[in-house]
Amino acid sequence: MSLLRVALAPLSELHTETPLSFVLLDRQGHVEREGRGILAELAQEVKGRAVEMVLHPSDSLLAELEFPPLPVARLSAAVRCAVEPLILGGSQPMHIAHGPRTEEGKVAMGWVEREKLDGLFHLLARHRLKIRGLYAAPFFLPAGHTQWCACLWDGYMVMRHSIEAGWVHPLPEIALNQMGDPPAGTDLLWLGDAPIERPELAEPAHGAAVALRWTGTAPSWGLLGGDRVSPGDVRGWGKPLVCCAIALMVWVGGLNLHAGRLERQGKALQAQMTMRVQQAFPEIPIVLKPLQQARQQRDVRLAGGGQTAIAADFGRLVQATAEAMPFIAGSVKELTFEDSTLHLTLLQDTSKPPGDGDWQTLLAQVGLVVTDTPAGWRLQARTGESSTATPGEALDE
Missing domain, CATH: 3.30.420.380 (Nucleotidyltransferase; domain 5)
Structure with a gap:
């Protein structure tokens, strides 16, 4: 050369x-x-x-x-x-x-x-x-x-x-x-x-x-x-920027995989908790908040038989709510039953309910009054009535 x-x-x-x-x-x-x-x-x-x-x-x-x-x-x-x-x-x-x-x-x-x-x-x-x-x-x-x-x-x-x-x-x-x-x-x-x-x-x-x-x-x-x-x-930052972009893509991909794995584990844990609560408390018609409902049923059993009617009212309210308001599934943050009134606290990113009003009609047919609150919903039996029927039973009638 x-x-x-x-x-x-x-x-x-x-x-x-x-x-x-x-x-x-x-x-x-x-x-x-x-x-x-x-x-x-x-x-x-x-x-x-x-x-x-x-x-x-x-x-x-x-x-x-x-x-x-x-x-x-x-x-x-x-x-x-x-x-x-x-x-x-x-x-x-x-x-x-x-x-x-x-x-x-x-x-x-x-x-x-x-x-x-x-x-x-x-x-x-x-x-x-x-x-x-x-x-x-x-x-x-x-x-x-x-x-x-x-x-x-x-x-x-x-x-x-x-x-x-x-x-x-x-x-x-x-x-x-x-x-x-x-x-x-x-x-x-x-x-x-x-x-x-x-x-x-x-x-x-x-x-x-x-x-x-x-x-x-x-x-x-x-x-x-x-x-x-x-x-x-x-000559510029071309190669370093490409390397950074590739590293970022790998990191984001790994983060998404990890997030997906955690989501699947969370859903599996939720399903397992729901199954165990249903096995331990068969009187609960539907499980929305496994841990909270299990604690409430435990407190009822520890309080003795005087709480049986209250537990029955709670169960009917929960079942009626679940059947008439399926759109809140997976969105309940807190469930509180006090003075024959069921308080539902929803997650912040919960979507709005359907605007057709059919779910309100179903609740009214079983004698329940639903009220919108800043945190979610409040459900209670209409004065002088008892929520003894579910929405499904009311439709059959």
């Missing part, structure tokens, strides 16, 4: 209009074209290419330390502990990454401020630039087992001495003195202008050789991890 490689400016100075150096590599890794452009122009250059970026040397904080053989998870923890003394202010605000442990026992590592890294990813997302790799400054330079590669970048000396490791130094002359000569059998390739103290290094850096600074093999590790924003994250 062809490749677009970009060298970033310092993250603290990077904005939409910052010109950045870039290069297009063909499928063989050869330089196809070099140039400079802002992020909007770079987005136009992508055209199906993979995109890799390197940080500016000022943001490329690197180190290489020796570690014993450790599992991957423990190696990451060990790297964090080892980096801690190298970071002013602690490692918490830093994103830390590291490479694999080499045969010599060394591990290359790098770190960058999370806040700056998040700002970079937000800026890239705004321009729909999705990158597959973000590396420290040395890792576009070519390097191998027998070659080191170095160059100057904005006054920094940038060195890559293996596929996985490199370093950055802000004072090139000091870095050259500390570096010394490469190991035996290893060549140093200097690209671009050389430091004044070592003019001989610039000899191979003429013509097409300078373009080699973009052609190095990317390392196996980079700084792309951590909390980042991809271009897809700024």
Whole structure:
């Protein structure tokens, strides 16, 4: 796959209009074209290419330390502990990454401020630039087992001495003195202008050789991890809203199933209570309020035989009401019998009675007077009469 490689400016100075150096590599890794452009122009250059970026040397904080053989998870923890003394202010605000442990026992590592890294990813997302790799400054330079590669970048000396490791130094002359000569059998390739103290290094850096600074093999590790924003994250709330809608539908469906189950259990319990009251008190002609009617019958039995006539009147009133007013079935909240008067308290959402008046005629035929009350109905025998017949018997007559 062809490749677009970009060298970033310092993250603290990077904005939409910052010109950045870039290069297009063909499928063989050869330089196809070099140039400079802002992020909007770079987005136009992508055209199906993979995109890799390197940080500016000022943001490329690197180190290489020796570690014993450790599992991957423990190696990451060990790297964090080892980096801690190298970071002013602690490692918490830093994103830390590291490479694999080499045969010599060394591990290359790098770190960058999370806040700056998040700002970079937000800026890239705004321009729909999705990158597959973000590396420290040395890792576009070519390097191998027998070659080191170095160059100057904005006054920094940038060195890559293996596929996985490199370093950055802000004072090139000091870095050259500390570096010394490469190991035996290893060549140093200097690209671009050389430091004044070592003019001989610039000899191979003429013509097409300078373009080699973009052609190095990317390392196996980079700084792309951590909390980042991809271009897809700024496209809207479509997917989160769809997920919320699906979750809401599942929740409502489950709630309806639970409510239906509770309703069936309630009806079964009501039917069971009605059956048990009818078995315990067969003298009750019809059961409207099982618990209340059972308590009333219990109180009548405990009071003795003097209450038998009252119980009989209550039973006839209840039976007459049930036969003449079937529309109140399931709507009775409270049933009270006092002074030969039956008080019905209905539920608040009870529907209105039929307007034809037939049910009132049936009650009148058995000698009952029905009165509408704010809470329901009041039924009692007409003065001088006794409710000795049911509506069915009155019709037969």
